[in-house]
Each structure stands twice: as structure tokens, then as C-alpha cells.
Amino acid sequence: MQTPIIDVRDLVKRFGPIEAVRGVTFSVAAGEIFGFLGPNGAGKTTTIKVLATLLRPTSGRASLAGYDVVARPGDVRRSMGIVFQDPSLDNRLTAEQNLRFHAMLYGVPSREIEPRVAEVLAMVELSERRRALVATYSGGMKRRLEIARGLLHKPRVLFLDEPTLGLDLQTRNRIWEYVVDLRRREGVTVFMTTHYIEESEHCDRIAIIDGGRIVALDTPDALRRHVGGDVITITSPDPPSLAREIAARFGGVARATDGHVVVELERGTEFVPRVAAAFPQLVTAVAVKQPTLDDVFLKLTGHAIRDESASATDQLRTMARAWGGRR
């Protein structure tokens, strides 16, 4: 692997007596989509703020694009873009004006500003609304505009702090399409935080963070394997014989139920074609269910990711956002 674009060693951040980040170590490769998954208050945003030079680490060190976040904050800031958890647009300016302002703050050369503004607006499909005041935008449009803005100065790393919080499912999916697409087109490294389990599936690797510590770090698939096997449900005209045949041929446990055979094993997707080829007469349909990252989180931390307090904070934030949008 080449030099990591983000490198964090033994990072600690304390706020008075509270230790928000308790010694985390990880690195992110260039071009990766890397996710921080954890409940509210786990230390995700604090870690991002240290990486973005908005907070000074209590101890440990962190670097971005080869620059130390304490020694070279200016270089770090020029190398990154960030989309905050809460909106940070000027509602009384147009989309274009917001973007031009950003370009000047980030030192984009004058002659490159207009083409670049047009490019990122086209990417998030807001070209037609570029002269409209941001105050007239919907929540999803604002979020897309913020992502466009984060990319305007061609950062090497884009931070997305809860990028889809408070958005409806369709908009969330759309935003993920942009993120995956822009990684492909711009080659940017994406570092995101979320407490939506299903969203972390889009990441190449996920760090599960809880109580200021990383409890696991791997690909979503590997994390799921960590929990146990897949559950394969086979519809069969003769479940008892199929169960016997599978046990004899592949080993493992196969249970015959009413019309189905249920098999639990490590790599379900590899098993499916083999069982279908081996017993074509006995297999009508096959379904594979993988363990979810919910199961992973529960197993690793001993509690579910979304508890009551988290959803209450969520509601407040959504309300705050709705209120802010009416400005």
C-alpha cells in the first residue's frame, strides 16, 4: 500500500474531564471510501474535527495528505473539503455565489472559478437552479450543493459528517450515488461518519467506534463474517431428502422445515451455485440472507447502535434543520 492519505496514531481528545476520543489508531488509503460507524457521542465528529484542524488533539498525532494537523493546519485545510453535519450555506446568496465565495477562500485561481463552479453544479444536477437563492432549496438540494462546494477546490480528502441525516430515503440513495460516482471521477478519498448502519455498506472499509474507541475495522463483508455465517433458505419439493444430501455432500447443519431447507454457513454466496448444480431436481429457489451490520455492532459493543437518546437527538437536529431552512 502507498503512503496513507490519512494517518492517525494514538489520538486522544479530552474536553475537561470528558475523554471524547480515547486513543484511536487507523489509516486511510488514497481513493478509499472510509466510514466511521457509531452512535451519537461515540467520538466520530470529534475525530473529524481534529483531522480538519478545528480541534487540537490532547495527545497522539494525525496527518492528512502528509501534513501534520497541528504543525501544518493551512496545508491540511487546503487538501480537504468538508460537509458538516448541519447546513453551512449562506441562504441569502445564490448557489453560484456560495460556490464563488468558497473558491476565493480556498485560493482557486480566478480563471478556473467559473468552469469549476459549472462543473460541480452539473455533477450534483443543480445547474438550472444555480441563480436561485439557497433559501429556496429543499434539504436534499442544499446537501447536494454542500457536497459540490466541498469538492470545488479539488481536495484530496472529502469529509462527510452524517451526510444524509434528516433526508428521506430517496434523497439519501441519490447522495450515495454521487459519492460513489465522484470517487470514481475525481479520485477523491471520502471519509464519512454515520449512525445509519445500512449506509456504511457503501464504504470500502468501516471503523466501528463506540465510547471513543475503535472496536473493529474492516470491510463490511469481513465484519459480517465476524458475526457468523449466512443463512441460506432453499425451497425444495422434497426438503428431508435434500437436507440429508446436503449434509452428506457438504457437511454442516441443514435443517428441513415446511417446504424449505435452511443451511447456515460461512460463505453463502459461494455455496449457492454449488448446491444448485449438485441437486438440480431438489432445488426450486434459493435465498441468501447475510447478517446485518446491526448484528455486528450489537455483538461487538453489547448494545444496539440506535438507542432512545440517539433518536431523540436526531429529532432535535431534524427540527433545528427544518427551522434553519425557513430562514
Added chain:
Amino acid sequence: MLSAGTRPLPPAVPVRWRHEVRAAYAIWLRELIRFVSERARIAGALGQPLIYLAIMGTGFGATFRSAAVPRGFSYLEFMYPGVLGMTVLFTAMFSAISIIWDREFGFLKEILVAPVARGSIVAGKVAGGATVATLQGVMLLILAPFVGVHLGLTQVAGIALIMLLAAASLTSLGLVIASRMQTMEGFQVVMNFLVLPLWLLSGAFFPLRGLPLWMTALTRIDPLTYAVDALRGMVYAGSPLAAALVVHPFRLNVAIILVFLAVTFTAAIVTFRSRED
């Protein structure tokens, strides 16, 4: 393979003053764009002084007799430079206070995370507030003939210069306060205990002569006093009112405003830097 690994690193330039100037310019430009696009704000800022001139000018004008004001001159003429000072004070303060809104609505984060020195942010903000306040003040000069004041080009230029310096220092003062305030509730407190005394003690509405000693002392430490005095000097240039009403020499007034500007601007940078996020 992705192109991220092959993209050259952004250049690390040790002295980036050109970038800093451009960033400050962007912040200034934003203030101006917002000012121009908010017609209601312009109308309000013109309407308020008009109301003061019309009501207070007429009301007090009927009974106002001061030994300081020579016969044959109206209270309206006396009050006019004070209203100019008032407009600059309120507009500059309002402009500085807008960073509380920026914080509340998140936009301040966008500015604070940018690769821009805090000093440049303050400079841009102060320049923006000063420009907007001066524009508001200059717009009021249209009213001069209606209150019986006739201004030449030199006077207009001098008035604009004083407004610009006074507005810059008042915006800086406003920034020092606003960067420590979290909510708009605190704004009322500032209005009542800072802006109103600054305004009322500046001599905008009554001559600063023959006052009790304690009040004279207070008017002397009010920086706006010197701005209003300097404005009087410019507005009444060539009229007997100047000799009767202007307290300090023009140069002294400008020097004091400049010292006030240096102090408040430095304080604004220091307070802005001391905030971690």
C-alpha cells in the same frame, strides 16, 4: 487505478498574503452582495433616520433654544450630523452582530474551516461593515438640502472618510462583542448598555456644552463623540455653526478615531483567534 495518488500536492507557499487579501475581499464582497440584495434593509436604514429627523427635528425644533446655537439656525441643522453618526453606528453594529446569525445558521463554520488567517476574516468583515455603513450614511446626504445644509464635493469626501473610519472601528468593536456571544438574546443587552449610551452621549442630539462635569467626562470617553464632532466640522464648514458647535480640531478628532480603530481592530483579531472553533 484511481488518480488520487498521482495528483500533485497543493503547493505550500510560505507567504500567501495575496491569497489572504483575496479571501478578505471575498468576505467583503459577500457583505456587499447581501446589502444590495436586501432592499428592505436599505429602506429601513433610510427610514429610521428620516423618522428621527421628521419627528424629533420638528418636535424639539419648536422649543429648542441653546446658547451654543446661533440665532437663525434650526434644530434640524444641528441634529443632522448626529443622525449621520447614528446611522453609521447602528449599521456598523448590525453588520458586526450578523456573525451571530452566521454562527447560528452554520455559515461561520464554512469561513472558519477555510485555509484563511483569522486576521483576514476580521479584516474582510470590518471592511464590509465599514463599506455598508458608509454607503448608508452617504445615502442620507441626499437629504442635506431639505434640512438647510449645502455640501460641496470636498465636504462630501471628508464626511465619507470620517464615516468609513468610524464605521470600521465600530464594526471592530461589534466583532469583539459578537464573537463572545452565542445567541441573539445577548444582542438586546449590548444594544441597551453599549450602543444606546454610545449614541446618546455622542452629542448627536444636544450640544456638548454647559453639561455637568460627570457627563462631560462620559462624553469625552465615548469614541462616537469625536466622529460626530468631526462630521459637524465637515457639514458646517464655512458656516458660523462650525465655530459655535465644533468642540475639537478636525485633526484631533481623526487622530482619536484612528487610535480607537487600531485598538478595536487589534482586539477583534485577538478575540477571534482565541476561539477554538
